[in-house]
Amino acid sequence: MKIKHLQASFAALFLASAANAAPAFDDKFRQLEELLPTPNETRTASGAPGHRYWQQRADYRLRATLDEAKRSVTGSGTVTYTNNSPDTLSYLWVQLDQNMFRADSDNRRISTLPSREAWQVRGNNGGNDGVKFDTLKATLEQQRFDGGINIISVTGADGRALRHTVNKTMMRIDLPQPLKPGARVSFNLAWTINIPEANVVGRRTGYEKFDDGNDIYLAAQWFPRMAAYYDIKGWQNKQYMGDGEFTLEFGDYDVQLTVPADHVVASTGELQNPDAVLTAAQRDRLRQARDAKKPVVIVTQREAEAAEKGRSKATKTWHFKARDVRDFAFASSRKFIWDAQAIKSGDKDVLAMSYYPKEGNPLWERYSTAAVIHTIEQYNKYSFDYPYPTAISVNGSIGGMEYPMISFNAGRPVKDKKTGELTYAKGIKYGLISVIIHEVGHNYFPMIVNSDERQWTWMDEGMNSFLQFLAEEAWEEDYPSRRGEARNIVDYMRSTNQVPVMTNAESTLQRGNNAYAKPATALNVLRETILGRELFDFAFKEYADRWKFKRPTPADFFRTMEDASGTDLDWFWRGWFYTTDAVDVSVDGISEYTVSSKDPEIEKAWQRARKQAEPISITDQRNKGMPRRVDAHPELKDFYNANDDFTVTNKDRNKFVEAVEGLENWEKALLKEGKHLYLVDFSNKGGLVTPLVVEIETKSGKKTIERIPAEVWRYSPKQVTKLFITDEPIVSLVQDPYWETADIDVNNNAWPRKATPSRLELFKTERDPATGNLMRDFRTPLKKPAEKSAEKKAGE
Template sequence: MKNRLVISVLLCFAAAAAADDLFAPLALPLPAGSSVTGVPSAQYWQQQVDYQINAELKPASATINATGQIHYQNNSPQTLTALWFELPLNRFLPDSISTALHGKGLGAAGLQQIRFSADNKELTLLRQDTFYRVSLAEPLLPGQRASLNVSWQLQLPERTDPRRPRAGVERFSDGSSIFGVALWFPRAVAFTDEGWALSPFIKDAEFATEQGNYQVNISLPAEYLLLATGELTNPEQVLTEAQYRAWQQQGSAQLLMPELLVPELLMPKSGDGTASKTWQFSATQVRDFAFAAGNKLIWQTEQLNINGRWQRLNVAYPDNGRWLWHKYALASTRHSVIELSEYFGEFPFKTMNVVNIGGIGMEYPGITFVGFRGPDAAINGPAPAYSRTEKHDVLGGIMHEVAHSYFPMLVNTDERHEGFFDEGIVSFLAYLLEQRWSTDFQSFYGDPKDVGAVMQQAAYAAPVRRADHFSAKLDSHYHVPAVAWVILRQHLIGPELFDATLRDFVGHWRGKRAKFADIIRFFHAETGLDLHWFWRGWFYSANHVDLALANVSSDDGTLTVTVDNRGGIVMPFQLKLTFADGSMTERRLPVDIWRLNNQQATVRFALAASMPVSTELMVLADAELSNNQLTEVDRLIN
């Protein structure tokens, strides 16, 4: 019994020591589709889900009537007896989990009815909150394809709903409106090595979807301009003469004011006697489809030749005096697309649409909604007063959303479980775009200087957590991960090697679903650096950086400096010693100095000279600067 007790105590001690080892390898998941080098394995697979949809938007009631065909290709090794789809707008229904948690808001939105069928036989549905399970008439074997017919009616939410919709309608006093239409059709739930992604959509954790091809026809009143995912395939049928001329121009920006968007008189009539038109779009291998429509939008369009390919840029915003959008929206979109094309290579979408709809900021393939607007002033009048923050909100909001074209639109991440992954990298990319726009840009995410105070807050939680599971999402999923990527690029790896590594990662996972563990393994394999301490501190913990000078002493010509780790995250640091004669000694210490003791590091200088009059500690993202300097007076007092 005594020997067993000793062994037990030793094992507990070893386990505690391992738990305290900030340099120990992380226990990362390794599903069949991933590899130890962070690239897709030979066993990688993903489902293919193609859509053909005919939809009608009715602006007066903010409803959509639609029918479609869904072609589901089972590329998994599993036989499927049912398929799962999600309608995220069902979170606004009275009986949803989200309504129970967040209240009823401005009223119900979501599905009014839905019906699935195959071979003229209705299929059984089971609703689980925002999800629907569709039972198949016959099992879908590996390699087989199922075709389903679907019809549905949907009520869109008001964009002013306090539950913060990711889509909806904005109405103006003159009777005009803007529709941001997303999450509007039954989207196939991601099916992976880990099974169906069935975590409910409550509010903040976003989406996990499949890749597919889309053919979408959208009918609506003729006075509405419509921008959408993919390529407009019938521009000559739906654009006015002025619009079509602008559409065809290459190499120069075109501005179309609302008075030039009056529909032609010879439009086909809808059932209620109003003129209508049908817009046709085609999109290839995208994870979603969204569109925006407005009947008094200012539209700026431009075609750029980037790397030998014509790239179309569209920005649209309301005509009731949105001065900052008129001046900066197209310019910042152009800046983002050009810079990202140089960084990663070919831009993922031939058409990039940026639409201003108040209060909604959300990304979709080839189209994004940006909620920041700026001052309400006539675009042809005198420059209005506006703050630096208002301007940079518009610029930064556009840059951030355009950067989402790569994460998660190209590298298809699971936003619901790993929201910090795409939002962190995109906030980092936006920081680069902002600083390249202007070195004095007021960047809200990515600057290491002020992040320590954020990480010290009681509400701050480790980034590796679902967005619905904590209150400080903007800090944990945007700002802190962005700072971490900035530090990794500019101070730990170096811009040249970092940029090449991230570019190669995007190349390997283009059009595929990557996990955060994949990028960790890839950076280790490509850079040759052991970065487990970095990921553990910045992503898997709620710690912060606070290194403190604890003591400076001298003994037999050796100067000893003791540095305490008070915040929990180990970091490389620099020491600067200043002596009475004005001479200085500096030393940079790698992060490895913390390997023997995570809590305290000892640095020795072989000096025969006197004690320094000042010792200074310099470290990135330090939360408490008051403990970074010790003077001769400090030592005498202590």
């Protein structure tokens, strides 16, 4: 560190100087108006819905039968579509998402893997390439499976056939009369759908086979659903290829599901006919659950096991109704145990419920319903009160998928090899709690805050992952969260295999990192480091409240957060959401200054001390003791030989008197304070501007944090120099000491530089004996045998 004595004017000291600006100025703080749509009467500049905001409505009356032998659903029903738009519509678009399993689907035809290596595995003999069993099985089963929604008929309210055209995963219905603004139309549908095997072909829907001959059916996208029509997009009729999820309209559902008589059905909505499908004992338990403080088992394990063995050939019809939902899903199985517990959400009574097979215990009976309740309690804090009468978690082999009031969640114990008892590892436990929080949390985003998932995955997955992180933090201390902390995203943000978050759902790379982890992390950084919790929480809650039961776009979110927080965040949205830049701030240099008192007695003593602190030159060292002329001839010495450059003269004293004569008393006092001033050079190597969070440690061991807003980069986005003033010398300085900004290289964050601890691996290289070519590396960490055994056991 350079140490200098400052003689310059005091005004210049307190400016944070911008270092050499780049020849072409890159304005990281330019406004987003060039990218965002122009505000209008539908969507305002503040981010709120405009006074002419509108959205369509679709109400359904559906009847369906589950054929367990054929593993299919046959359905029929009436859709009533209300045109609340200012536009006249001559046709309607309907989603047939399960057509992704048809042979002519885009999804089937474009199916690829990222590289040849993804298909290949190396045999133990180091020889031929091969295809993994599960990869080949899935590919063959997809080709064999007769998938898709088979449309039997489309008729008008008068029973006459309506002209319709199926285009892969979309169907257009041509209306006999144009649908005017404010008008509604009803049409009838009949269809069948084969249910895929979830573990092999299924995606978000399917059946799971058990060794006892029974199945669990998870039914989603099982009926033709109205596509969305809205002001920004018009018809959202982009083909469904698997990743861009669902964009739907709100409506009321009246659904009757006919299933084997010994099945238990979990569903969107409220059960309308418990007398017809439940025993008297089960109905009594359900009533008890409405006031219960802990889960009440509605269908017991003993009852489920009896049903598993009985396999009734009769049927029962379960009747459900749901209001103001955008979709409808259900699960059905004779294997289900069912428990329920009441929770208050605002002034609403909600039943939190779980459905699971005996194979899910003891994990599910302990954690599932508790996790559902915890989710509602936590999400209510940051958004709005959960408005629906039920919230359901169902155990099935589908990893995690969400629908209004119901979610499908994987995760079960495994049998201990020695005792045969069901047990679970730590990862299974917390994985289950996390997936339930996440999927139940989707009721808020996007089931109520109804963003366009087909277009912007991050608007539901990223926001929900952020709230999931907050809920996990509230579950227990040191919860093993995967997403949310800034430090967990740095590997992704330093990689080159990225696309901006603002990329269409079907074009994202590394979907989990791009659409879940990065936006969740961005929101956490915004909350903790940039806005602070109070401003952020108010603004986020305002966004949720403004757009519940409506369809927001990214612009509505960005604008609302700025409007409600009173903070210009365009630089933040641009960097985190529109680019692949990363945070990488380097501490490049530091210079120390102390203020000159102008008093020659003090200043020349300071200069003498500095001179004496300098190392003696090698020449002076070697010349020490050599004969000198002035020593041999003392008459050559005069005044300057008796006094050095640091001797105070009357001239110096008179100059000091003249200098301080015109100063105010406060200026004289400032000269005597003895402050230490440091100019610290920071460079932005990652491209993403960020607040500076600087920890300063001084000579006495005292540590302080200086938080400098990101606007410090506004004049020079590549390099800045910041002034720090302390009472005593600085001994160390660290940028981002808590790893809160997602800085991808902490090695350059400190002065003086700190060594980074790591582990050395020894490895040897094998060569092909025939050709002499390098084959592969066998790397062996420097670990003791005991460490290896412990790691192997933990991995199992």
